[in-house]
Amino acid sequence: MNAVFSIGSMAIRRNAPRFGAIDRLAPHSRLAGPMPWVIAIMIALTVIAAGAGLALRNLGTNAGAEIAGGLTVQILEGAPAARERQAQAAVAHLRTRQDVAEVIRVPEKDLEALLEPWLGRQMLTGDAAIPVPALIDVRLQGPVTERRLEELRASLKALVPSARIDAQAGWLGPVFDALASLQWLALGLVALLAAASAAAVWLAARSALGGNRETIEIIHLLGATDRQIARLFERSIAFDAAIGGLAGLLLGAGALWLLGSQFARLGSGMVTGGALGPADWALLVAIPVAGVVLATLTARLTVVGALRRML
Amino acid sequence: MTGEGGHIVQFDNVGLRYGTDREVLSDVSFTLFPGSFYFLTGASGAGKTSLLRLLYLAQRPSRGVIRMFGTDVITVPRARLPAFRRRIGVVFQDFRLVPHLSAFDNVALPLRVSGVPEGEIRKPVADMLTWVGLDQRADARPATLSGGEQQRVAIARAVIARPEILVADEPTGNVDPEMAVKLLRLFEALNRLGTTVVVATHDVHLLRKVSDSLIMRLDRGRLSDPTGALRYPPRPEVAAR
Numbered sequence: 001m002n003a004v005f006s007i008g009s010m011a012i013r014r015n016a017p018r019f020g021a022i023d024r025l026a027p028h029s030r031l032a033g034p035m036p037w038v039i040a041i042m043i044a045l046t047v048i049a050a051g052a053g054l055a056l057r058n059l060g061t062n063a064g065a066e067i068a069g070g071l072t073v074q075i076l077e078g079a080p081a082a083r084e085r086q087a088q089a090a091v092a093h094l095r096t097r098q099d100v101a102e103v104i105r106v107p108e109k110d111l112e113a114l115l116e117p118w119l120g121r122q123m124l125t126g127d128a129a130i131p132v133p134a135l136i137d138v139r140l141q142g143p144v145t146e147r148r149l150e151e152l153r154a155s156l157k158a159l160v161p162s163a164r165i166d167a168q169a170g171w172l173g174p175v176f177d178a179l180a181s182l183q184w185l186a187l188g189l190v191a192l193l194a195a196a197s198a199a200a201v202w203l204a205a206r207s208a209l210g211g212n213r214e215t216i217e218i219i220h221l222l223g224a225t226d227r228q229i230a231r232l233f234e235r236s237i238a239f240d241a242a243i244g245g246l247a248g249l250l251l252g253a254g255a256l257w258l259l260g261s262q263f264a265r266l267g268s269g270m271v272t273g274g275a276l277g278p279a280d281w282a283l284l285v286a287i288p289v290a291g292v293v294l295a296t297l298t299a300r301l302t303v304v305g306a307l308r309r310m311l
Numbered sequence: 312m313t314g315e316g317g318h319i320v321q322f323d324n325v326g327l328r329y330g331t332d333r334e335v336l337s338d339v340s341f342t343l344f345p346g347s348f349y350f351l352t353g354a355s356g357a358g359k360t361s362l363l364r365l366l367y368l369a370q371r372p373s374r375g376v377i378r379m380f381g382t383d384v385i386t387v388p389r390a391r392l393p394a395f396r397r398r399i400g401v402v403f404q405d406f407r408l409v410p411h412l413s414a415f416d417n418v419a420l421p422l423r424v425s426g427v428p429e430g431e432i433r434k435p436v437a438d439m440l441t442w443v444g445l446d447q448r449a450d451a452r453p454a455t456l457s458g459g460e461q462q463r464v465a466i467a468r469a470v471i472a473r474p475e476i477l478v479a480d481e482p483t484g485n486v487d488p489e490m491a492v493k494l495l496r497l498f499e500a501l502n503r504l505g506t507t508v509v510v511a512t513h514d515v516h517l518l519r520k521v522s523d524s525l526i527m528r529l530d531r532g533r534l535s536d537p538t539g540a541l542r543y544p545p546r547p548e549v550a551a552r
């Protein structure tokens with residue numbers, strides 16, 4: 001009769017249960033219904049918004065660095081001979097200055113090629129040709145400030161009265177302003193999406209646990225510790241959040257990659273300056289990881305909270 | 312294992328109320344002696360389940376003192392309670408099987424919670440399922456079991472880890488009389504191994520089936536002690552058993 005209790009009494013009644021022992025009791029219906037997909041979609045959108053924001057930032061920084069020290073000098077002289085003389089004088093003067101890194105005379109042929117589609121061949125050659133200013137690209141050491149510009153303008157005007165100097169960043173200013181606004185917009189979107197993703201993860205974890213309240217109470221009454229029970233649910237919910245997060249990351253990264261390769265095909269140097277670097281990709285990968293961490297913490301807080309309400 | 316006085320459970324002036332309602336248990340005082348077999352009887356609504364909930368540490372009383380295993384379990388830090396619960400086997404009135412686990416895994420639950428190695432679980436659980444006549448249903452989910460079958464799984468789960476106290480709430484309510492007697496034999500076997508058994512029932516026929524059993528009677532939340540077995544110190548003829 002007593003043989004029915006074939007368990008050795010030494011095998012049981014250990015006061016420190018091993019944590020792994022009840023792991024196989026993880027509930028099968030983990031994240032209920034559409035929640036993993038909601039998580040996947042939210043993570044995907046967050047990744048896309050964050051990726052776009054990072055690309056805009058890179059674009060702004062790269063393009064900014066390229067033209068920050070750039071000046072354009074125009075020689076507005078109608079007579080070709082005088083224009084040529086003045087241009088050479090200006091180039092010579094600029095080359096002597098310590099604060100100038102580079103001086104490039106834009107070849108007249110290039111200018112004509114640039115204007116020909118607009119004005120036509122005969123407008124640019126022969127006696128009736130309209131005068132085209134000579135262009136000199138200047139790169140300063142360091143960024144162009146209003147003071148440096150004024151100082152350079154004065155020194156050049158004294159020598160070449162028909163010279164006109166503009167900072168390249170000046171006429172690109174509105175573009176940079178727009179880029180900055182877009183970056184703020186992306187940042188705001190990321191913040192909103194991150195909050196919504198966090199809420200989705202939180203709700204998913206809570207609803208998964210709500211369906212298992214009965215199980216939690218039973219295991220609790222059978223003598224499981226809070227930690228045993230919390231670990232049980234943490235693991236299964238972290239697993240599901242990881243599935244949703246991974247799907248979202250692949251979706252979002254896929255979309256970014258597609259967009260990136262399409263922009264790259266445009267071949268514009270400015271746009272390729274927005275490409276995502278390894279650090280950017282690492283940041284994007286961190287988004288679903290943060291989601292998993294959040295889901296795990298939520299599971300722990302919810303389980304422990306529910307258990308605290310029991311004796 | 313027991314208190315200084317040789318008792319395993321001592322209730323002193325325990326009262327319990329749910330919320331702000333009237334007390335469902337009042338002035339309940341009694342002592343349980345290790346290795347004894349108790350029946351808890353009383354009309355429906357008398358407070359049997361409420362008393363058992365205090366016994367299996369699911370509930371704190373509103374007043375009074377409860378000592379178990381020589382420890383005041385009301386003031387003990389919450390973190391120490393799981394270790395006490397693992398020494399108590401419970402058959403819940405509503406079974407409380409984990410719905411997503413098979414009969415086998417439900418029965419194995421107390422062993423796994425206690426950290427018994429996986430290799431030492433299979434045989435005792437299989438043996439126990441055979442004893443309660445469910446070896447063919449080991450892989451079945453609770454939802455696919457009949458009421459009586461679920462009750463037997465619940466009983467197997469309560470006794471599998473050889474608890475020091477077994478608390479059973481109407482454990483034979485859903486089985487035929489023959490199976491009821493068989494399950495009582497299981498409790499007796501466990502009792503002979505040293506477990507203190509408390510069975511709540513309003514089936515008076517059951518009481519006569521276990522010789523040497525002691526009776527606790529609840530009447531609208533108050534405990535009467537018809538045999539004097541619950542006093543401390545016990546009457547000599549009770550102590551001699």
Ligand SMILES: Nc1ncnc2c1ncn2[C@@H]1O[C@H](COP(=O)(O)OP(=O)(O)OP(=O)(O)O)[C@@H](O)[C@H]1O
Pocket residue numbers: 329335353354355356357358359360361362404513
């Ligand atoms: N969670 C609760 N909240 C409020 N009142 C409760 C609660 N549980 C039980 N009661 C009340 O406490 C009283 C005792 O209930 P209890 O379940 O202990 O009776 P019982 O003797 O086990 O009855 P039965 O034989 O029908 O199982 C009843 O009046 C019941 O309505």
Ligand SMILES: [Mg+2]
Pocket residue numbers: 359360361404480
């Ligand atoms: Mg009851």
